[in-house]
Amino acid sequence: MAIPEYERLTWAVVHCRGVLHTAHGANLVRTLATAGMVAGKESYYYMRYDDSPERDNVPMIFYAVMGDPKVDVVLHEEVEPVGKLFDAVVVMDSSLLLHRTSQRALILDGTKEDAVLVVNTSLPPERVLEIVGERQLAHDWRGSLVNIRARTYDPEIAYPLLGALAKAWNGIRIEDIIGALELLGKGEKASVVEEAYRDAEPIRVFLRAGERALGRLELPEARGWWDLETYRAYQAAAAGARTYEERMMAMPRWEVLAPGLIEFGPTPGEKNIGFTTSFERYLRPKVDKGKCTDCKLCYHYCPDGAMGFEAIVDLNYCTGCGICAEVCPVKAITMVGEWEAEKGLREEELLTIEEALREYMY
Amino acid sequence: MSLQPIRAPKELGSVDYYTSGHRTCAGCGPAIGYRLATKAAGPKTVLLGPTGCMYVANGHQFLTSPYAVPWFHTQLGGGGAAGIGTAAAFRALISKGKRRREEVNVLVYGGDGGFADIGYAGLSMALTYDYQRLLYILYDNESYANTGIQASSTTPWGATTTFTPTGKVKRIGNERMKKNVALTIAAHPGVRYVATSALYPPMDLANKVRKALNSGGPAFIQVLTPCPKGWFFDPKHTITLSRLAVETGAWALWEYEEGTFSLTYKPPKRRGLRDYMRMQGRFTHLSDEDIERLDRMIEEQWKLWLESDRQGRLILPWTPPPTPL
Structure with a gap:
């Protein structure tokens, strides 16, 4: 249920993937909430598993909430906020924009009409806007968009994203973020944040939801x-x-x-x-029927039952784990990036699980 | 149900009873095991399970579920009791003539928390009954993966978990040895069929499920299912790791049928344990000497496994633990 008094708070939401971005998402909201404290606000951050316990690749959400200490609002612990609340949205993996997430469904669900959207991507803004307009719009959006190549600045993608966010969003100032980094013992990251702040180019957008606008749900x-x-x-x-x-x-x-x-x-x-379960996927299998020997190994070894008996992939359920490509004895299956398969675009900012595990020192 | 062994994956059929639409991790090993086991058991099956990934991640998706046969989610310690309860209900209803006489499989699929630790007493008790077509499958992902990788009694020596993290003071993560649950179950005189299985060879699990359900009494299978999240590897390597576990001898595949022991897979030439260990993030902190020591330990154990196989009797493959005292 929507709680009206939450509208008096400032909300930022981070969309990321379980295990891949857990540490990055936590860094981002922790710094943001600390920056709110530095600015003299009361702030809080929490992780709301978009999908209950954290699992590999499953969409995950972090919230940072800030409020004026004079405004008396009771924030129920780890609540799932409902209504038009969010001022800023950060997307750590652009392939999340291609599908509905498991619980909140649309990335722009719950955002204010003038919300700021920051996307970690190597794609040009017009292509991102295209996909947002096509798949992620619940209502008109007249805010701003920043595309930033966060990984090229720093392997810890939270900090460049914070710089870009500060540039586009008037809810937080860059000085407060730098103050927060010092408080958190991450002073060396200040230069990364400042660099990203300098380079970020927010663009004003106006997208009309049109037919996709929310109506009454027919039940x-x-x-x-x-x-x-x-x-x-x-x-x-x-x-x-x-x-x-x-x-x-x-x-x-x-x-x-x-x-x-x-x-x-x-x-x-x-x-x-x-x-x-398509929301779990940032890669998808491509089957070369010419090479297939019909051994059925990919079918039996698919954890999600997405690979059909005749080696046709059901993309509604494929999570892109890559087991089918790995077990295929004749290498008839290859994994391709989701952006590449859908729009012919190569996303260079994609954080693969192999790299994520390396960052956890494995 | 056919008693013929399944030789090629093509023979197992194309109907799923544990279907698509669940929120397990990408590359989930237990989900693959569940698909294979339910497919081998067929449509006349009731699925039960104590709390674990396979019920928390699979059930109640906005009040939807991926199970195409009746299923029930039991308490974490209640898997064993729920199994005999269901089997007893079928027996009573059929003997009173309130239900058509037919063979219904009761398949309890629980994790190492549900069967090796918390639900172990219930499991042990259940296997002293004589219910037919009652099969307990322990999917062993070697940790409490659902709650964020805590060590269980089947976590292997050396693994990093959130309960046994590696660090400067304690370099080796988990210093306890992995409990071989299937060996303890083999000590129950009433149980007709005990086996260990893995996701490789491909039809090993399906064949053992069929054999167990047709054994004429309660049965137990422990299946090793790699867990990408808990073992820290790229999800695409789930099957590769199953294969390596079997080929390096880290996991022995055997069955114990009314007093007769046999190995169902003998690696022609045992691969070094290094290949298996170095693919998993949870063992990264182990030194080459540690792995060498484990490898020697497995070498010793395999002498006993092969001797057991030769005699057809079970010899406990005990070796001293690798932790220096």
Whole structure:
């Protein structure tokens, strides 16, 4: 439920991927909240697993909240904020823009209309805007966008992103961020933040949501207990939900499940239509049918059942782990980047799991 | 259910009972094991499981689930009891004529927390009953991965976990030895079939599940499932690591059927343990001498495994732990 008094706070949200960006996301919101403290505000940061426990590649969310000490607002601990609240959105992996995330559905869900969007990417801003307009818009957006190649500045991507954020967003000042870095014992990163601040080029944007604007979610009327048809209709609504609120609304009502909250699962041969997992993917398999010997190893070794019996990939469920390419005895499967497969663009800022593990010293 | 062993992956069929649409990590090993096991068990199966990745990550996705057969999520310690309870209910209903006489598999798929630590007592008790088509599968990812990689009693020696981090004071992460749960289960006289399995060879798990369900009594399989998050490796290497675990001898595949022991996979020439250990981030801090010591320990153990196989009797493959005292 939307809590109106949260609108009196300043919110920043960071979208990233589990395990890949956990440390970076935490660094970013910690510095941001400390900068808020330096500026004389009361601040708080927390991690809200977009998808319950943190898992490899699964979208993850960090929040930093700041408020004037004179404004009396009770922030419920680790709440999932609902409504038009966020002033700034940071996206650490641009492939997150290509799909709906698991819980908040759209990256721009919950943002104010004049929100600042900072994306870590090597792509030109117009291509990012194109994909945001196509897939991530819940309402009109007349804010600003900064594309920054954070990894080329510093392997710790939080700090360049902070510099870019300070340039585009009037919610935080660069001096406060530098003060916060000193407080946190990260004074040596000040030059990175300043450099990114200097180079960042925010552009003003105006995107009209048009047909994609949020309307009323059509929900089925429960006709009785154990109503399979209504249950399926709820599942379809959940799969099409565009906000966190809609996701919650599309949970089947208890009459449909009762007694004992018993779920209707898929029947053998079907898949779980209420929950797709494409949000985990930044790579996707490409099958060369000419080389395929039909050994079925990729099919049996796919953890998500996304590889079909005839080696056709179901992109609604593929998480891009790469097991299929690895087990293929004739190397008929190759992994390609998600941006490259969809738009023919090469994303150089992508942090792969191999690099992430190296950063954790493994 | 056919008793013929499955030789090629093509023979296992194309219908999933644990389907797509769950939020496990990319490259999840336990999910692959679950798919293979449920596929081998077939449509007449009830799935049960104590809390763990396979239930927390799989169930209740906005009130949806990926299970195409009936399933039930039990308490963390309750996997064993839920299994016999379900099997007893089927037996009672059928004997009273309230249910059609048919063979229903009860498959309890629990993690090392659910079966090796917290639910071990319940599992041990359940295996003293005589229910048919009751199979307990322990998917062993060698840690409490769901809550963020805490050490369990099946975590191997030397591994870094959040409970046993490596550092300057204690260089070696986990100093406890991995518990071989399947060996302890083999000591239960009532259990008909005990086996260890891995995701490699490809149809090993499926064949063992079929054998276990047809064994005429309660059965147990421990399957080693690599966990990308807990073992710190690139998700694409899940199967590669299963294969290496088997080929380096770090994980012995055997079955114990009514008193007769046999190895189901004998590595023709055992690979050095280095290949397996160096692919995993959790062992990065171990020195070459540490790995050498472990390798020698496994060499000793394999002498005993091969002797057990020759005699057809179980000899405990005990060796002194590698931690210098």
